[in-house]
Amino acid sequence: xxxxxxxxxxxxxxxxxxxxxxxxxxxxxxxxxxxxxxxxxxxxxxxxxxxxxxxxxxxxxxxxxxxxxxxxxxxxxxxxxxxxxxxxxxxxxxxxxxxxxxxxxxxxxxxxxxxxxxxxxxxxxxxxxxxxxxxxxxxxxxxxxxxxxxxxxxxxxxxxxxxxxxxxxxxxxxxxxxxxxxxxxxxxxxxxxxxxxxxxxxxxxxxxxxxxxxxxxxxxxxxxxxxxxxxxxxxxxxxxxxxxxxxxxxxxxxxxxxxxxxxxxxxxxxxxxxxxxx
Amino acid sequence: xxxxxxxxxxxxxxxxxxxxxxxxxxxxxxxxxxxxxxxxxxxxxxxxxxxxxxxxxxxxxxxxxxxxxxxxxxxxxxxxxxxxxxxxxxxxxxxxxxxxxxxxxxxxxxxxxxxxxxxxxxxxxxxxxxxxxxxxxxxxxxxxxxxxxxxxxxxxxxxxxxxxxxxxxxxxxxxxxxxxxxxxxxxxxxxxxxxxxxxxxxxxxxxxxxxxxxxxxxxxxxxxxxxxxxxxxxxxxxxxxxxxxxxxxxxxxxxxxxxxxxxxxxxxxxxxxxxxxxxxxxxxxxxxxxxxxxxxxxxxxxxxxxxxxxxxxxxxxxxxxxxxxx
Numbered sequence: 001x002x003x004x005x006x007x008x009x010x011x012x013x014x015x016x017x018x019x020x021x022x023x024x025x026x027x028x029x030x031x032x033x034x035x036x037x038x039x040x041x042x043x044x045x046x047x048x049x050x051x052x053x054x055x056x057x058x059x060x061x062x063x064x065x066x067x068x069x070x071x072x073x074x075x076x077x078x079x080x081x082x083x084x085x086x087x088x089x090x091x092x093x094x095x096x097x098x099x100x101x102x103x104x105x106x107x108x109x110x111x112x113x114x115x116x117x118x119x120x121x122x123x124x125x126x127x128x129x130x131x132x133x134x135x136x137x138x139x140x141x142x143x144x145x146x147x148x149x150x151x152x153x154x155x156x157x158x159x160x161x162x163x164x165x166x167x168x169x170x171x172x173x174x175x176x177x178x179x180x181x182x183x184x185x186x187x188x189x190x191x192x193x194x195x196x197x198x199x200x201x202x203x204x205x206x207x208x209x210x211x212x213x214x215x216x217x218x219x220x221x222x223x224x225x226x227x228x229x230x231x232x233x234x235x236x237x238x239x240x241x242x243x244x245x246x247x248x249x250x251x252x253x254x255x256x257x258x259x260x261x262x263x264x265x266x267x268x269x270x271x272x273x274x275x276x277x278x
Numbered sequence: 279x280x281x282x283x284x285x286x287x288x289x290x291x292x293x294x295x296x297x298x299x300x301x302x303x304x305x306x307x308x309x310x311x312x313x314x315x316x317x318x319x320x321x322x323x324x325x326x327x328x329x330x331x332x333x334x335x336x337x338x339x340x341x342x343x344x345x346x347x348x349x350x351x352x353x354x355x356x357x358x359x360x361x362x363x364x365x366x367x368x369x370x371x372x373x374x375x376x377x378x379x380x381x382x383x384x385x386x387x388x389x390x391x392x393x394x395x396x397x398x399x400x401x402x403x404x405x406x407x408x409x410x411x412x413x414x415x416x417x418x419x420x421x422x423x424x425x426x427x428x429x430x431x432x433x434x435x436x437x438x439x440x441x442x443x444x445x446x447x448x449x450x451x452x453x454x455x456x457x458x459x460x461x462x463x464x465x466x467x468x469x470x471x472x473x474x475x476x477x478x479x480x481x482x483x484x485x486x487x488x489x490x491x492x493x494x495x496x497x498x499x500x501x502x503x504x505x506x507x508x509x510x511x512x513x514x515x516x517x518x519x520x521x522x523x524x525x526x527x528x529x530x531x532x533x534x535x536x537x538x539x540x541x542x543x544x545x546x547x548x549x550x551x552x553x554x555x556x557x558x559x560x561x562x563x564x565x566x567x568x569x570x571x572x573x574x575x576x577x578x579x580x581x582x583x584x585x586x587x588x589x590x591x592x593x594x595x596x597x598x599x600x601x602x603x604x
Contacts, residue, residue, distance in 0.1 A: 018389070064570065068574075071577070086329070086333060086335055086388075087573050087577065089388060089389055089392055090335070090526075090530065090569060090573055091569070091570060091573045091574070093337075093392075093523075094565075094566045094567070094568075094570040094573065095566065095570060096566070097523060097562050097563075097565060097566035097569070098562075098563060098566030099566075100562070101561075101562040101563035102563060104559075105559065105560065105563065216393065216396065219389075219390070219393040220393075220397065255404070255408060257400060257401075257404055258401050258404045258405065258408075260397075261397035261398070261400055261401050262401060264394060264397055265379075265382050265397065265398065265401075266382075269381065269382035
């Protein structure tokens with residue numbers, strides 16, 4: 001879900017959101033806090049939290065991102081190559097640091113466990129036993145992603161989003177308000193990230209750097225699989241995990257992250273098109 | 279034109295005189311912060327060569343600073359090498375590390391470059407922590423020998439180290455100014471603006487990119503060495519992400535793509551962070567907010583803002599007058 005949101009922003013708005021993992025983390029923390037205050041189960045509050053994160057995204061889009069677009073359009077007169085523009089990267093990096101430290105100050109760096117009524121339920125399928133939160137996470141991910149797919153295929157707004165992603169200038173010519181589309185894209189992808197955070201909360205612990213770690217890994221996997229290559233990314237994801245953990249087993253767990261990033265750099269050197277690229 | 283360059287030289291001389299006079303106040307605390315500011319200004323200027331002039335965003339930059347510091351430290355402690363040679367070799371080690379990072383990164387742009395150099399910084403950080411039989415891990419290395427003096431000059435005193443750093447700073451800034459105002463600098467800017475066009479007119483962009491990585495990381499390594507022999511203690515936090523972000527903030531605050539901008543940013547940030555020392559917990563919060571505000575409201579940084587409002591106002595009004603005439 002985080003990756004889909006990341007790709008959506010990259011595809012439609014054409015910049016890479018380094019702060020994306022932070023919204024995922026924010027979703028998790030908001031879910032936790034809301035369920036504490038309202039004394040309701042995280043599985044209800046996570047939807048509220050996701051909506052709040054999405055609305056926050058729209059606000060940030062209006063305040064911070066839109067002026068950058070306008071500056072680029074003024075300077076170059078084109079609407080295509082935003083993702084090469086340093087200002088977008090720097091802005092989202094600044095945002096990422098800001099949010100991480102804000103969370104650190106508000107919620108403290110101690111990892112938090114989220115308890116729900118589902119936590120202790122274990123479902124047995126044959127000899128496999130899986131915790132209920134994991135199954136629910138899978139279900140929510142499947143439902144939200146398939147809803148998104150249908151929305152993008154069938155609805156008017158979904159078609160407009162796809163039009164903007166193919167050619168912003170042409171979309172503007174046929175009367176699509178691209179600023180509105182950008183707002184909607186931001187809302188959808190950040191709501192997804194927030195929801196992912198809420199879903200993950202009952203499974204893993206919450207800590208302020210969880211978003212940063214997630215995004216760094218996601219980028220490493222994308223580079224490994226070849227940029228823009230979906231199947232490559234899936235294979236690379238498995239390969240990355242296996243090599244990282246095997247390396248950790250043989251050389252020492254302290255070096256696990258070193259090995260992961262080292263593979264990334266070696267792949268960049270030898271096969272910049274990714275392991276599956278031609 | 280002649281007048282303005284004379285004016286600039288006058289300003290520079292005035293600034294140098296002020297810098298020379300500062301230690302006479304005898305305030306050890308101010309001198310200490312000034313020395314750290316010089317070291318950070320050198321580091322930020324070197325990073326600006328990459329971020330500002332070449333337009334490639336390097337995120338784990340503090341790694342090179344740490345490599346320089348550790349190389350110089352280990353050589354002078356374990357082999358007993360003269361720290362002067364150590365500082366130079368620290369620069370070379372950092373440059374080689376820059377090559378290791380630079381060659382795979384040649385084909386990368388924008389976000390991919392940023393994330394892979396971030397990964398590189400993490401690797402160096404983890405190696406410094408985990409290779410504890412060499413680096414003593416998170417404990418760091420204390421009791422680093424100071425730079426030996428010659429004759430009457432003794433660099434273990436703060437004031438003489440101040441003058442040493444001032445000299446090094448001026449030399450490096452002069453070199454950077456010569457580089458960026460020469461053909462070399464113009465080629466870098468041309469590559470930043472449009473790499474394909476630069477290639478089309480016959481520029482070997484890979485060669486230029488690698489060479490600028492090497493120059494920049496060499497300077498970073500040297501500044502790390504000077505830091506190590508001044509503070510006489512190094513630890514892996516020198517290569518942490520927050521250190522990299524701090525350097526980046528300096529560049530952006532002062533003004534990326536200018537020679538003097540990063541120094542302004544370094545001096546402001548060093549003094550502000552001293553004043554805000556009680557708020558240490560919020561340091562990254564402030565850096566983050568700073569980056570956002572600069573990008574949003576002052577894209578040229580402090581220096582760009584000053585230039586726009588003091589210098590360009592005159593020329594702009596002239597241009598408008600000229601337009602009315604024609």
